[in-house]
Amino acid sequence: MSSDHHDFSPAERAGLYRAIFERRDVRSQFLPDPVPEDVLARLLQAAHHAPSVGFMQPWDFLLIESRDTRRAVKALFDGANDRAARHYAGERGERYRRLKLEGILDSPLNLCITCDRNRGGPHVLGRDSMFDTDLFSTCLAVQNLWLAARAEGLGVGWVSIVDPDALAGVLALPAGVYPLAYLCLGYVSEFLPEPELAAAGWRQRLPLTGLLRGDTWHTEAPEAVLQAVAGLSPQDASR
Ligand SMILES: Cc1cc2nc3c(=O)[nH]c(=O)nc-3n(C[C@H](O)[C@H](O)[C@H](O)COP(=O)(O)O)c2cc1C
Known part of the structure; x- marks a missing residue:
């Protein structure tokens, strides 16, 4: 029963918190099963209902099925990951190299959520003092999609170990459109009970x-x- 504070019923609240606590960044557990279009449509609609500065809605959604495109992105990841690994010496370096940090080819669908930095013209309401609020808004679209995906039983993994300019080139993004989030999406064999980095002993909450x-x-x-x-x-x- 909802109270007059406009809160959700206990079961609705439990569902929302469950999505929050059981959402995972997925890299290792993707299944090849395709994502049905109606499910994908709901996820995209959830993302599109994120808050945005001045109602700017700076996002676009690239639905990347082509294995050639994904192989090109995977190559970008491999190069960037090799460079990143050099930051860690000795045992930490070996541990870093053992981490699986992407599911680009294992997942049936990749999604790039972009941020058009010029959408809405030069003066977007609310963006005058904090210019990067368009990027923040797009992150919220990512989070909406991520939580909705968990509720639908779908895993999402965010791959940020790629040079954004090179990624923009592979995806033919116009000037001023930033590839904010490169995501891998698909059904999973399991959702781990804790972040994969925590389970691997890399870093704890x-x-x-x-x-x-x-x-x-x-x-x-x-x-x-x-x-x-x-x-x-x-x-x-x-x-
Ligand atoms: C902006 C951002 C970028 C990330 N980039 C990567 C990445 O390149 N590779 C990866 O394996 N995980 C990436 N992650 C996932 C984080 O490692 C993960 O969210 C964190 O370890 C907590 O785990 P959880 O999401 O399962 O709770 C990224 C997450 C965020 C929010």
Whole structure:
């Protein structure tokens, strides 16, 4: 039952939080099964309903099925990943090279969500002080799609280890259109219970209480909030 605070019913809330907590970045578990058009349409519509600065809607969605195009993107990834690996020495370097960081050819569909930096003309409402709010808006479209995909049982993996100019070239993007998110999409054998990087021992989730502050960076967060957060489990959040 909803209360008069306009909140969702407990079951609806539980569904939303479940999508949030069980969403994963997927690289290793893709199945080849095609994504039905009606499901894909719902994901794209969810993305298109993201908030955007000045209602700019700077996104376009490239649906990339061609294996030739995907092979070209995979080659860009391989080069960029080799360069990235050089940042890590010794055991950390070996561990980095063992990580699987893309599912470009394993997933049945790739999707590039772009940001047209000129959409809406030179003065978009709300963008005067923070010019990059068009990029932020496009990230929110990605997140909408990612959560909707989880609810539909589809995995999404974000591949950012590619040179954006080279990627724009492969995808024939016009000048001023930025390839913000290159995504791999498909059904999966499983959703891992924790981020793949955490499972691989690369990096763990930070405790939320350590990230809360008060009125300024140097002020402590209210004690009651700290206690409430410390008492949460992800499941509790849906109650
Ligand atoms: C902007 C952005 C770029 C990312 N780029 C990559 C990438 O290139 N390769 C990869 O394997 N994962 C990439 N990820 C996924 C993150 O590694 C992942 O979100 C994080 O480890 C937490 O795991 P989770 O998404 O399963 O909760 C990216 C995520 C974001 C938000």
